[in-house]
Amino acid sequence: MEHRGLDAYGYFEREGSLGQVQAEFAPVVAAARARIAEAYGRRLHSAYLYGSIPRGTARPGRSDLDLLLALHREPTDEDRDTTEVLGRGLDQDFPQIDGVGVLLYGKDTLIGEQERYDLGWFLACLSTPLLGSDLAEHLPRYRPDSLLARETNGDLALVLPRWRARFEAASDPSEYRRMSRFFARHLVRTGFTLVMPRWVGWTSDLTESAEIFGRYYPLRAEQMRAAAAVALAPVEDPEVIRSYVEDLGPWLADEYTLRHGTKAPRPTHQPA
Incomplete structure (x- = not known):
């Protein structure tokens, strides 16, 4: 179980x-x-x-x-x-x-x-x-509901332009490696919280997160599994990062807004 x-x-x-x-x-x-x-x-x-x-x-x-x-x-x-x-x-x-x-x-x-x-x-x-x-x-106790999903990761659409600018400005393999790790982690966690209210639970394990996501979005399952692998073993291939900012990221941002709405505006807390 x-x-x-x-x-x-x-x-x-x-x-x-x-x-x-x-x-x-x-x-x-x-x-x-x-x-x-x-x-x-x-x-x-x-x-x-x-x-x-x-x-x-x-x-x-x-x-x-x-x-x-x-x-x-x-x-x-x-x-x-x-x-x-x-x-x-x-x-x-x-x-x-x-x-x-x-x-x-x-x-x-x-x-x-x-x-x-x-x-x-x-x-x-x-x-x-x-x-x-x-x-x-x-603080109160928390349940894995749509409000929590929206307020934790409902700002991906705002984050993506900063990711694109950072990617376009990069040229060093070590920077690509750092970006691949950071972007992949963020996307896998966002993919999981997208489906969290339907799965009704929580995990911080990135591999498990990707597998759970894939149950609800089978057409994107392999892409998310690959992102989970990069999050654990980052790569220097710029094309991997390009796929995050031009394909998986925009799709995920649109689907997230459709499902849970947009995170309430606030100052940026973490570097993107």
């Missing part, structure tokens, strides 16, 4: 925990905890892990370390510079990770009404507490 990430009442179970961190990554997590506390001091409200490391599915040398930091106030340019130094240092010091991603917000943004079904859901359901008081205590 499939485990669909929900409790007996149909609410999301929080995925990941510090107890699931594999032994290879325990020193990375310990260093992140210590360095975050030292870098931000009293400015920090709380810190969280997300992604494959707290899920216990990370691959040494291939997985990145993903962090969400909540400050008492909205971050300044100095705070963002501190984040960049923090991430670069962890990446350089620990060969078992391949990059560090850090999301940085003020706590009021994370628990505010505008982000209730996007960043708030992300913190409450997909992030593992690492430091400080858990902001999830201030």
Whole structure:
């Protein structure tokens, strides 16, 4: 029987925990905890892990370390510079990770009404507490419904022009590799949340996400499976990226709008 990430009442179970961190990554997590506390001091409200490391599915040398930091106030340019130094240092010091991603917000943004079904859901359901008081205590419980689908990934149509501009400006194979990974991950996750209310469940596994998507869109199933493979093993082929920004991405954006509508306008939170 499939485990669909929900409790007996149909609410999301929080995925990941510090107890699931594999032994290879325990020193990375310990260093992140210590360095975050030292870098931000009293400015920090709380810190969280997300992604494959707290899920216990990370691959040494291939997985990145993903962090969400909540400050008492909205971050300044100095705070963002501190984040960049923090991430670069962890990446350089620990060969078992391949990059560090850090999301940085003020706590009021994370628990505010505008982000209730996007960043708030992300913190409450997909992030593992690492430091400080858990902001999830201030957020509701969530179900895999169309509102959540719309507010998490209903902005692909707005993101695609930035992707195209980035692709057209690129020429270095390493940049193509980074883009292929980032774009593929985003598309697979968007494809899954498109069908999430019909499947009635949650998974963060990209391969499983693509398979579930394919049950509802068989004509696009192979394309999404290939994107899931690229998300896990990025490529330097620009034609793969071109297919994302000219074919799969536009189709997915149109279908998403048709099914769930458009995400409520807000400032951009993550680089596209």
